[in-house]
Amino acid sequence: MEKLLWLLGIDESMAADPTVRLGAWLTLGVIAVCIAGFIILLAKGRLRVRSFGNKVWQRTKLLIQTMWFALTNSFMIGWIKGTIYQGPIKYMCVPGMNCYSCPGAFGSCPIGALQAILDEFDWKKSYVSQSGTYVQAPLYWVAVYVIGILMVIGALCGRLVCGLLCPFGWVQDLLYKIPVKKIKLPRNEASINRAAHPGFVRFLLGLDRYLRYAKYAFLIVMVIFLPLMVKANPWFCKYVCPSGMLLGGIPLMSMDKGLADAAGTLTVLKCSILTFIVVLSVFLYRPFCRYICPLGAIYSLFNKVSLYRYGIDDTACNRCKGCSACAKVCPMGVDPVKDPNSPECIRCGTCAASCPQKAIRPGFKLKTAEGRAIRVSKRK
């Protein structure tokens, strides 16, 4: 019991409070329900994207996202009392954009942690090492811990995290379900015949094409360069991140009058960015993931080399003679047959679940059960 309280970041004085005890039990309940949910999905084979068709997969996907959000943000004491979790699980980073100032968050946000460590990094800093010797060296060897975590997650599954395990992605998915007329752009490729589309669509296509590189700019400038060189601020978190405002700022300010009173110009700026992203998400699929997310930019670099990859069974695919069903349903505007592991693919599974020939094979294998080769590279 003591270890459990330690894991939940509760000391003896806190444990005497009945609200804390209620929160602790609720936390354990939510964790148990989520783990049971994942086990049931696994046992029923519902995690196999291709098995049940797109309609069932979309429901399963939403369930996975909801359960993952509930699991990683289930510190109920924080939600009840307006505090944050302060236990040892926060040594670890969660895979998705999940602000560590969210009242329920059990893990650290990798982007927040990366900026915090780079902000502390100082070439001239002197310190006493563990062996007791006085050394003059960088305090940390350029955030290797956080980079290591990102590298392991990226090398295992790439942007699968964006598709299934990101809380802000889940929020955007929910917003996109609001039934209004959507902005649907034609597939945005170099080979597209732009002249065939009206001027406004051509403008949006051009905008979309170049704005997709903006997430790499946010990563390099606001997450790496400014915290490392200018210091003083987690620049991306402070001036851009709508996830921090939604999951951390709004809940904490609504529960803590002191924090609400401290709100100022920065709060207005961040609320404006959040509102813009929220409204845009109703009309356009995942605008934050497409254009802004630096975490998605990092994982996108691993899409082509990760262990879990999308592959194409060309023999099965050719039976349709280029039906393009997968490309038509892809919410991120990717053609999976041409490039099954495009950096823009968030591995949401919609294409694999929609393919009439089940030719798109997400997973770790090199061959189908029938012995046919699975292509993971671009189509030549």
Added chain:
Amino acid sequence: MKKSVFTRYFFPVLLVLIGAGCIVYGVTDGEAGAVLRKAISICMECIGIG
């Protein structure tokens, strides 16, 4: 086939191993502690107050 097995699995496994090495180094270097230290206090900038 051997070549495709090599290219399919070698790089991701290598990256996972390098990443795991980085995590171990970061833990021994005290960086994990720094992450915890930052994460257990409310980040005022992140929530739009800073």
